[in-house]
Amino acid sequence: MIQEKTPTNLEFALLGLIHQAPQSGYDLRKIFEETALGSYSSSPGAIYPAIKRLETKGLIEGEIDSTKSLRPKKVYAPTEAGRKLFRKWLVQEITVDDVKRRQDELLLRFAFYSILDDPHTSLSFLKSLSEGADANLKDLLEQRTIFAKNNEIPHVAAFYGRMSLDFGIEQTRALRRWARKSMKKFDDQIEAPS
Amino acid sequence: MIQEKTPTNLEFALLGLIHQAPQSGYDLRKIFEETALGSYSSSPGAIYPAIKRLETKGLIEGEIDSTKSLRPKKVYAPTEAGRKLFRKWLVQEITVDDVKRRQDELLLRFAFYSILDDPHTSLSFLKSLSEGADANLKDLLEQRTIFAKNNEIPHVAAFYGRMSLDFGIEQTRALRRWARKSMKKFDDQIEAPS
DNA sequence: TCGCACATGTAACGTGTTACATGATTCA
DNA sequence: TGAATCATGTAACACGTTACATGTGCGA
Numbered sequence: 001m002i003q004e005k006t007p008t009n010l011e012f013a014l015l016g017l018i019h020q021a022p023q024s025g026y027d028l029r030k031i032f033e034e035t036a037l038g039s040y041s042s043s044p045g046a047i048y049p050a051i052k053r054l055e056t057k058g059l060i061e062g063e064i065d066s067t068k069s070l071r072p073k074k075v076y077a078p079t080e081a082g083r084k085l086f087r088k089w090l091v092q093e094i095t096v097d098d099v100k101r102r103q104d105e106l107l108l109r110f111a112f113y114s115i116l117d118d119p120h121t122s123l124s125f126l127k128s129l130s131e132g133a134d135a136n137l138k139d140l141l142e143q144r145t146i147f148a149k150n151n152e153i154p155h156v157a158a159f160y161g162r163m164s165l166d167f168g169i170e171q172t173r174a175l176r177r178w179a180r181k182s183m184k185k186f187d188d189q190i191e192a193p194s
Numbered sequence: 195m196i197q198e199k200t201p202t203n204l205e206f207a208l209l210g211l212i213h214q215a216p217q218s219g220y221d222l223r224k225i226f227e228e229t230a231l232g233s234y235s236s237s238p239g240a241i242y243p244a245i246k247r248l249e250t251k252g253l254i255e256g257e258i259d260s261t262k263s264l265r266p267k268k269v270y271a272p273t274e275a276g277r278k279l280f281r282k283w284l285v286q287e288i289t290v291d292d293v294k295r296r297q298d299e300l301l302l303r304f305a306f307y308s309i310l311d312d313p314h315t316s317l318s319f320l321k322s323l324s325e326g327a328d329a330n331l332k333d334l335l336e337q338r339t340i341f342a343k344n345n346e347i348p349h350v351a352a353f354y355g356r357m358s359l360d361f362g363i364e365q366t367r368a369l370r371r372w373a374r375k376s377m378k379k380f381d382d383q384i385e386a387p388s
Numbered sequence: 389t390c391g392c393a394c395a396t397g398t399a400a401c402g403t404g405t406t407a408c409a410t411g412a413t414t415c416a
Numbered sequence: 417t418g419a420a421t422c423a424t425g426t427a428a429c430a431c432g433t434t435a436c437a438t439g440t441g442c443g444a
Contacts (some may be wrong), residue, residue, distance in 0.1 A: 009404075019350060026423050036337070036362060039295065041439055046404055053403095073423065100231065111358040114351040143230070155309040156216060163379070164305040167372045168230060174368035176362045185357070202431070220395050240398055240432050267395065393423085394440075413422070 004057060006089070009105050010040045010050050013088050015078065016112040018060055022077040025051050039104070051076065061084060090116060094125070097130030103175070121188040126186070128180035137172045142163060198251060199284070203299055204234045204244050210306040211270065212254055216271040217243070245264035245270065248300070253279060284310060288319070293326030313380040320380070331366045334359060336343050365380050 007015065017028055025048055030090075033041040041047070054060045059082035062074040079088065090109055098106055106129065113122050145163050147158060201209065211222055211231075219242055226236040233243070248254045253276035256268040262358065284303055292300055300323065307316050338359050341352060 006404090010404085024423080025425090031424090036359065041404065043405070044425065045406070045425095045427090049403080077382070107358060107361055111354060114354040117350050136324040154308070156311050160305060160308040163376050164301060165230065166376070167301055167369075170368040171365060174364040175361075178364040182357050182360070199430090204432085218395080219397085223395090235432065238395095238397065239434070243431085246397095247398095310419065390444090391442105392444105393442085396438085398437075401433085401436090402437105403430105403432090405428100407418085407427090407429105409426075411422100413420100415420085416418090 007054070007057075007059075007085075008050070010046060010107055010164055012089060012105075013037055013108060014047070014050055015054060015059060015082060016108075018054075018076050019060075019078050019083060019112070019115060022075050024065075024075050025075045027072065028091040034099050037152070052081070056081075056172045063163070068093055080094045086112075089123060089143070089169070096132045099129060099175075114130060119189045120172045123183060126179045126183045130176050130183070133172050133176035133179065137169065137176065140169050140172060144169070197254070201248070201251075201253075201279075202244070203302055204240060205248055206283060207231055207234045207255060207302060208241070209248060209276060209300075210245055210309070212270050213272050213277060213280055213306070213309060216269050217261075218267045220267065229323050234302070236386045248276070252276075280306075281310070285315060288322040288326060289305070290326045291328045293323060293369075294330050317377060317380045317384075320373045320377045324370050324377070327366050327373065328368035331363065331370065334363050334366060351386075 011178045012027055017023060017031060023031075027048050028051070029044060030036050032040065033048065033078075051060070055062060055076070058079055060076045060078050065075045089113060094106065096184065110122075110125060113125065116122070144162060147153070147165060149163055150158070151163065156182055207226075208222055211217060211225060217238075222238065222245070223238060223241050226232050226234065226241065245254070249256060249270070252273055254270045254272050255269045259267055259269045267328075284306060288300065304319060307319065310316070338356060341347070341356055341359065344352070347355065
């Protein structure tokens with residue numbers, strides 16, 4: 001079995017949207033333009049080639065829809081392989097490094113957890129996230145004290161350097177706070193299922 | 195006068211480090227490996243070409259240093275043009291869009307504000323940042339209510355979508371909080387100068 | 389003398405960005 | 417009938433990633 005390169009974030013975002021509901025390239029572009037997903041690029045120059053790649057890899061299939069009007073448009077739906085890969089991506093384990101360097105990917109994943117629709121899986125995802133945040137926080141705080149002790153750095157530079165680190169610390173705290181708050185929502189859901 | 199393409203974040207990061215103190219390519223790589231700057235890539239494959247680009251653009255100059263040992267190494271220092279461009283980049287105005295989409299660049303800039311070493315400039319930078327954060331926060335909260343009212347979205351998807359938005363909201367709040375907290379440090383400094 | 393850290397790169401590759409191209413349909 | 421929007425792209429280009437290449441000096 002040939003191990004294909006894992007798709008990019010943009011490709012996964014597209015695959016996820018198509019997984020939620022079959023869409024045309026134009027529909028997808030619209031979503032990227034109008035919503036927060038736009039952070040994963042936009043512009044046809046990125047999206048159309050990405051769609052084509054997904055099709056070439058056999059993860060999605062396009063079908064001409066001519067029911068609505070005279071102008072046909074190509075509507076994409078995930079293949080079985082596409083669904084499988086996407087779910088695998090969703091539930092794949094979270095490393096501390098993911099939390100440090102690939103937060104955007106993690107959040108993208110979580111945004112599609114509606115597909116799994118399982119509070120337990122969501123909970124364990126959030127738990128890993130908050131643990132990862134903890135680890136990074138510890139690391140950042142350590143770096144901060146090292147910074148404070150390092151006499152090689154001119155004190156002005158150290159002053160600004162510390163402040164920049166503080167930003168990272170605030171961001172990480174925000175991540176942890178969000179994860180914990182979200183966990184509570186699922187706790188409630190599990191205790192009192194609909 | 196030919197308008198050159200503005201350097202990338204990586205190039206500015208390198209230029210800034212060289213501005214703080216002349217360094218060799220290897221020294222720079224080390225810094226990227228060991229510190230939080232690593233988020234702007236690392237790997238020689240990115241750094242060495244970027245250094246070369248800066249040199250070609252006339253922003254830095256390399257000089258062979260053979261004083262220390264038999265093995266010579268090339269130490270880079272900024273040219274006058276390089277210093278000028280870097281300072282211009284530092285103090286350039288902040289748009290709301292910068293705060294939304296280019297936070298990393300803004301933070302990179304701020305990390306080098308030690309070069310300016312002027313509390314007033316730092317203060318106005320932070321003020322713009324916190325105002326930008328305010329604007330984005332307003333936008334995000336609006337999106338959240340739209341999300342809540344939109345009946346086209348299945349309620350499970352809406353549930354997760356809202357949570358993802360909440361993360362953005364938390365991050366933006368963290369940014370604002372950090373900016374305000376930092377502003378106070380400069381206020382103190384201005385009131386009681388060293 | 390073996391291996392590691394120092395020191396500086398290059399080559400292939402993929403992907404995103406910017407900008408342009410094209411034609412159909414709808415609405416004023 | 418002209419403009420805007422629907423709808424789908426392509427081409428050139430720059431940049432970063434991964435992986436490889438090459439040689440020196442130093443300590444065990």
